[in-house]
Amino acid sequence: MEKWFPFLKEEETQIFSPRVEAVLAKIKDIRKPWPGEKVVVVSEFVLFLDIIKEAIERRSKTDPNLGIRLAEYNGTVNLEERSRVQYAFNQPTGGPEVLLLTAGAGGVIGRAHRLPQEKKVHIWHMRAHPSEIDLFVLNRQAQKVHFVRQLLHAATGEADIKASD
Incomplete structure (x- = not known):
């Protein structure tokens, strides 16, 4: 367990920065027209993905559109769990709806486009001030x-x- 987890879990910890809000809004925007589509959120930093995870969990208490199943795929996840996550995420139904992925965990764009991909892949590069x-x-x-x-x-x-x- 990373040392920042207890801090992130504290209700008074302010995690809803403009960047976090933008990611949450983009997830909702994607899932509105494509409700069954899976979403991959990629960051270089595990901490940022942990913040996104906590933000989704907190916001899902008041926003039913963010009541989604999450999975993590990063350097802190052991190889056996990575295989389970990858298998579950690739299932057409069920499994995690949002995958939190570190850029270092694999060739991100290449994996998204790799065969036998049957669906169109949409990629948004989010930049913040x-x-x-x-x-x-x-x-x-x-x-x-x-x-x-x-x-x-x-x-x-x-x-x-x-x-x-």
Whole structure:
């Protein structure tokens, strides 16, 4: 169990950011015209998918359109469970309706289009304006790049190291 689970489960934990609300709205928008369709939500971050899971569970108490079965497929799920999840999700009826998938768990777009796929696959790339956490991550990346450049400059004596070097 990840250390953030108890924190996410606390009712006072604010998880409904604009990004989370946008994902929930998109799931509802997809399921409205295609009620039997399955939805895959992909993120690089397991934590974000855990937040989405908790948000769906909380919101489903008041919104019947989000009373859906979920499954997770990521690096924290053992191989046996991954096989069960994949099998259940691929069943035409029953099983999970929404799959929460980390990008690192497999070739995401390729898996969606792979034969014997009989249904049309719809892919939405959701981009958000930088949130506080995005700005923090970008700032940390910039600091690390600056640090690495200083190290390389000290080691090589070159004045500037390009990102492609």
